[in-house]
């Protein structure tokens with residue numbers, strides 16, 4: 344019975360086209376999980392690892408309520424799986440899902456739409472409680488016949504079995520501006536293990552430097568305020584400075600061991616009263632045309648690094664992103680001549 348209910352919800356998610364429909368079906372999915380999850384009071388203990396904080400089981404469960412994130416990822420992953428099934432009609436599709444959380448939100452709802460003989464998936468989480476929760480959900484919903492391996496492991500150091508060639512790798516372990524959580528360290532480890540044909544989701548995370556008035560930019564504060572990109576315009580004096588980097592399959596030099604990005608130096612404007620904040624903007628291309636724009640989700644909210652009001656003695660700024668421990672932004676300055 345639960346399996347049919349989930350199939351109905353996920354078909355509605357795939358078919359949904361308007362913000363109203365996206366929100367409605369994300370809410371239904373959230374209600375479904377709350378009803379079927381066996382542990383109603385998951386623990387609230389984050390894990391600190393080299394590379395970032397892994398959310399607690401309860402924090403990871405709450406991600407389902409980042410409505411447009413959840414809907415667009417599920418739609419994007421469905422699209423990628425459809426493409427892979429057409430590209431490789433003779434064999435099963437191998438999926439690696441790193442950081443599945445207690446609900447495996449980005450793959451479990453799609454299972455009723457997939458032929459159980461056509462997919463094999465490895466699901467990893469560092470949190471034992473989350474792995475146990477996915478086990479329980481699969482049996483309660485009636486999805487045990489799918490070939491899923493659930494593994495408690497650190498996705499930053501995990502090595503896949505040699506006979507498991509990954510077709511689709513999924514990881515959403517991120518906070519806005521790639522701060523706090525270990526998305527980059529996990530992606531770096533996964534990308535090393537992908538063939539050139541494999542699909543990585545998200546396909547791209549674009550990180551931009553912008554001078555703006557942070558308080559006037561769109562910002563998602565709670566789910567009641569969810570808006571689509573057409574309803575949100577950037578602040579009128581928003582100045583795009585540069586794309587700092589894009590995280591994708593090509594980003595990581597396979598030999599490189601550095602966990603740091605340093606930008607060039609950018610000129611600080613003399614007159615900045617209309618755009619006094621140095622900010623990082625995040626956009627995510629999940630797969631093909633499925634994208635999350637600024638403030639459509641918590642993970643694409645803008646982030647303010649520093650206000651120019653404190654930098655009047657300086658003429659240029661360099662942005663530094665370091666994910667060797669807890670991922671964070673800092674900056675270096677050049678003094679005025």
Ligand SMILES: C[S@@+](CC[C@H](N)C(=O)[O-])C[C@H]1O[C@@H](n2cnc3c(N)ncnc32)[C@H](O)[C@@H]1O
Nearest residue numbers: 397398403406442443444448468469497498499
């Ligand atoms: C932002 S939550 C997302 C949960 C779920 N994938 C979703 O999209 O709703 C990130 C999940 O990744 C897990 N995680 C974070 N760092 C990890 C790591 N290094 N290894 C394995 N799992 C990790 C956390 O425990 C958490 O369950």
